[in-house]
Amino acid sequence: MRLSLAEVFRLGVDTLTHNGLARDHAESIARVITAGQRDECHSHGLYRLISCVDAIRKGKVVLDAVPEVEEVSPAITRVDAGFGFSQLAFDRGLGRLIENAQSIGIAALVVNNCYHFSALWPEVERIAEAGLVGLAMTPSHSWVAPAGGGKPVFGTNPMAFAWPRPGQHPYVFDFATSAAARGEIELHRRAGKKIPLGWAVDASGAPTDDAEAALNGAMLTFGGHKGSALAAMIELMGGALIGDMTSADSQRFDEGAQVTPCHGELILAFNPHLLGGAKAAQGAQSAEAMFDSIRAQGARLPSQRRFEARERAQQDGVELPEGLYRDILALSGR
Structure with a gap:
């Protein structure tokens, strides 16, 4: 499915308010979820609405907290x-x-x-x-x-x-100190895919490539x-x-x-x-020189892929699996 960023935001707000969350909370969350989907951080995009609604429906979150x-x-x-x-x-x-x-x-x-x-x-x-x-x-x-x-x-x-x-x-x-974000393991489980060895151990402490076993065991740093x-x-x-x-x-x-x-x-x-005082401008120049030396070797700066995805999404919108889209539609009451 392809959605515009405005549609992603509206879907986020509609889903959260339909489940009882106050609108100011829903809009703050929808902005962050839209940013995740825009930047192709799929484990922190629309997928997160599922866990938000779960927390709401289980009565754990104060819906109109000030x-x-x-x-x-x-x-x-x-x-x-x-x-x-x-x-x-x-x-x-x-x-x-x-x-x-x-x-x-x-x-x-x-x-x-x-x-x-x-x-x-x-x-x-x-x-x-x-x-x-x-x-x-x-x-x-x-x-x-x-x-x-x-x-x-x-x-x-x-x-x-x-x-x-x-x-x-x-x-x-931005990184977890675990070998992978938990959301990535959950996405592997939803897709029926194996996870790389080194991400987690099962409940007995043995290395595993099974996402379900990982979620029931322990992740690794x-x-x-x-x-x-x-x-x-x-x-x-x-x-x-x-x-x-x-x-x-x-x-x-x-x-x-x-x-x-x-x-x-x-x-x-x-x-x-x-903090830099009289040498603040020099510090900024030193930082840029370091970034240039990284890129000159063909290496990427962190988040560069996100920023490239952001430019695509702002022009073309975003894609998401049809199954996930239908799951969220069901939560939104549409």
Whole structure:
């Protein structure tokens, strides 16, 4: 099926509001889902409506939660999402994060008590659009085994970073500290495809290429002990540090409902002009020289494929499997 971006957005809003979600929440989520579909991040596009509706129907999410914004200090903004989805809470706190970073140099946005399902690059890209450097991290459910183990402890624990580049797309990376995003394994299961060895182990701790067995076992970190250490850091920074749940806490809070994880998120913004001082322009030039040296070797910058997909989608719309389209139509009540 081929849809325009406007049609993707409307389908997202219609599906969520049909299932009882307040319109301001639905629009915030639909913007992020549309961005994922636009950039060919299929596991974070329209597919995510299925898990959103599941969380709504199981009564886990507060459908009309009003995010409460608190200025903790001149550099720290806290938003209590009230056990609603995270996107509206981020939208409500972003302006203060940007203002604080622009005036102070370094600022933090803490989002607590939120259901978070999306990629993190939409958050950090919006920070980069303001000329700031962005860093975001969040835990999830305890689906991932530590290096040397076979039982889940960590979440997929993504982190994202964005570096502003005036006049062109920012330098952005966004990756899970697991070997693959859980959504990718779920998409393999839906398609009846095997997953690569090294992504997960089964319930007995043995390596597996079966997606269903992986979902019932434990995912693995990328890079062995290095990914495991980063996953632990994100548990601490995006959970314990900000007074919110670790992935294990979130799993217990879920009480077997198996819905989108509930926890917190930490977003940091840095002002390169204040931090770089008189050498800020030189720093920007050094960054561009590094990017040029990467591309000169035929290597891609992170997110380059996304940006290329974005240009295609803005002109031609997006494609999605007919089966997925029909599943979402059924959820939307159309």
